[in-house]
Amino acid sequence: MEKVATNRTLQFAEAAERLHGIVNRTPLQLNANLSRKYQCNVYLKREDLQIVRSYKLRGAYNMMSSLPKEQLQRGVVCASAGNHAQGFAYSCKKLGVKGVVFMPIITPMQKVNQTKMFGEDNIEIKLVGDTYDDCAVAAKHFNEENGMTFIPPFDDHRIIEGQGTVAMEILADKPGIDYIFVPVGGGGLSAGVGSYFKIFSPKTKIIGLEPEGAPSMSEALKAGRPVCLDNIDRFVDGAAVKKVGDLTFSICKDVLDDMRLVPEGKICTTILKLYNEDAIVVEPAGALSIAVLDDF
Template identity: 65%
Template sequence: MSDLEVKFNPEIAAERLKEVIKRTPLIYNSRLSVKYDCEVYLKREDLQIVRSYKLRGAYNMIVQLSTEQLSKGVVCASAGNHAQGVAFSCRKLNTRGVIFMPEITPKQKLDQTIMFGDGMVEIILVGDTFDDCLREALIYTKDHDMNFIPPFDNYNIIEGQGTVGVEIMQDLEDAEVILIPIGGGGLAAGSGSYFKQKNPTIKLLGVEPMGAPSMTKAIENGGPITLEEINNFVDGASVKRVGELTYSICKEVLEDIILVPEGKVCTTILQLYNQDAIVAEPAGALSVAALDLCKDQIKGKKVVCIISGGNNDIERMQEIKELSLLYEGLKHYFVIRFPQRPGALKLFVNHVLGSTDDITRFEFIKKTQREFGPALVGIELKFADDYASLIQRMEAHRFDYKEINRDKTLFEYLV
């Protein structure tokens, strides 16, 4: 680890940033502690000025640019949180910024970026993924002779993100397990290397969304690779390729990487909101969502989960609830061909549905002969175990059905 100390020092960065960033609290969570029989502490980066840790790295790099470099302006590519950190820094340091973001970026993150930039930034929407933006941003930077501010693969960025680790160790020096969300790897590399310098025995677990396992694949491959396809739902942690620098550090400091299904992330977002009054974005909920998947490793230990961000658009909540119900086995979609006999629909409602089952969607698929044609039916259960008896009753009453939850193509087409 000695080479890393030469290249970056999060303690020096913490001094550099202390008048700019908010020192976020490390809060003991009794609900999670009881549930997992350990001491769970939440590092609340959702309470940061821009509601994510990304400000730390962005400002740490931009503030070290020369006067001449600042006069030329900066460019970045971001799924949302890095953009806000760069926008805040541009306003603070009076430099112009051009920010590339995916066309699918939630409106809340766009509005926040504009607000923090306060007239100092221009936003260009391009592509569907962070990687699409990165490609265009690099071309723009070269063509306009500006300074590129990478989201993770830079020592100044990594150093800034490492200040999260500095604060955690100051507040809980005997922490035993840290769960760190991973997108490009800047937070895991910066904080992870600092944790290991201070306590070589501390256990560091990275957490990635199952649909974007870029660091997992990099470690399996022996170096970063570009994934052909990713699930963009956990937008703050969905990249096709991690950084060369972040990979080289993470492979040394992380004991393991946990892959969390997107539906599990959604369930965790809802639990944090409803039970702890915490607004976490999908990437911000990753570390808490991983607790179920490592409960045997954390029992009886002091555990820190980094809530990396809270920029969650309220307009996404219906989608989040839907994905959570599907993951928990509480919602099922069927294409049902009702028997061609009078009273078939009444029979279905009265004798197939259970007393606590609820039809949440019903529409005939065919435009003609609707009374006898196939229908798309969404059913929400109160308990996942009720599914088996629902299927038994459909078969007993001779309903021809096809469940489409597990058919990705059909599900995306119909639902």
């Protein structure tokens, strides 16, 4: 056990070193309204204030910056309709490498334009297929044909370690946390945060959260392996995947103390309350951690 902990710690520390000066060290803020409502201290980790407005930059940059120089110079590819694409694009710009982003044809132009803005001249965007799954297949085929490197959104240890630096910052700012509520999509954030907390704050209960319409990790835990869901509700787009990663599942099954499903309607209400009461603009996946608090 000691050897595993030492290796995992070293990998997180290396990720934090790579990300130093690249990502914002986002604040861990005590929220007065939520603390008063739930009669406890409720802190929000404000990754919505990150450079690309989500934690996804951490994993993308950590993986890309760890690639051998000659491999990186051949270019990188990703498939995403949202936050991963923007983190990937910004990483391409910072590293000065060519990147190709595959996005579904139905991707809102606002997201396409945001991705272009973060990547500038370093990226090319290809709109392919009607779903993420369609464009992911096209991206991997393009990647193989051109000898580039595919940067996955969650299922790689370097992605997980990058996302895990969120936990490093949380514990540095506030040791002794009783519960941490983590949104779960493909499992990269929950695997990284959960692993770090299990080493350095083992008494903290780690609760994974999914929207009711996309329970991919919950179903995987029931089955004992990742399963592909036939249909999912894509409203909570940052946490709506049909199948979690093999690697992220293997970690999450050991580090998550519980999984909870949150109704989409409750998520909508939470988004509105955060805006009206705290002037915080949050995407649906970011609202999961607050929407579930009534259950505790």
